[in-house]
Amino acid sequence: MMVRTIGEVAAEVGVEPHVLRHWEQVGALTVSRDGNGYRTYDDRAVEQARTVLKLRRVGLSLPEVIAAMAPKKAAAQAIVTAKIDDLEGEITxxxxxxxxxxxxxxxxxxxxxDCPECASFVREP
Known part of the structure; x- marks a missing residue:
């Protein structure tokens, strides 16, 4: 298992190091520390960072990301289902x-x- 620094992971994932620190601070990312207190990212932490980023890119807020990554499948599914409903509403x-x-x-x-069709569009919610 390869261990990487915050800078290496930030470059690999495509975010700034402060973003990874923030994700850790709010509980969306779990990172180990070495004997000197420096963050160390194993493969699992890197994949977790990628997952957080992907969920953010599809529109989930950080609290939603945390809930979607929760160990309880039902809670995660409820968040994802609600986001799907939101996105489908946006599409409509x-x-x-x-x-x-x-x-x-x-x-x-x-x-x-002057246009009856335009007027009917305007009246739609």
């Missing part, structure tokens, strides 16, 4: 926005208020 809202904007760009009316 984005599709509606694209539909509205496409119509607006192609609308034959001079003013959006």
């Amino acid at each position: 809202r984005t599709r509606q926005a694209i539909t509205f904007l496409r119509h607006t760009a192609e609308c034959r009316h001079r003013y959006l208020d």
Whole structure:
């Protein structure tokens, strides 16, 4: 098992060292210390850092990341399922926005208020 420093892991994972320190501080990352108190990252800690980063990139907050990585599978699944629901809602809202904007760009009316379709889009939540 290879042990790495915070700088090596930060470069490998693609984050700044302060990010790894923060993740450790809030409990999203578990890191060992050597006899001098320096952080040491084994393969497990590096994979954990990669997992935290991936979960952050797909939109989970740090508290959600911590919950998603919890040993209790049901708690982790609840967080992930809630994020899926949020993302699906964003997709729906984005599709509606694209539909509205496409119509607006192609609308034959001079003013959006003059167009019945534009007016119906505006009234939608």
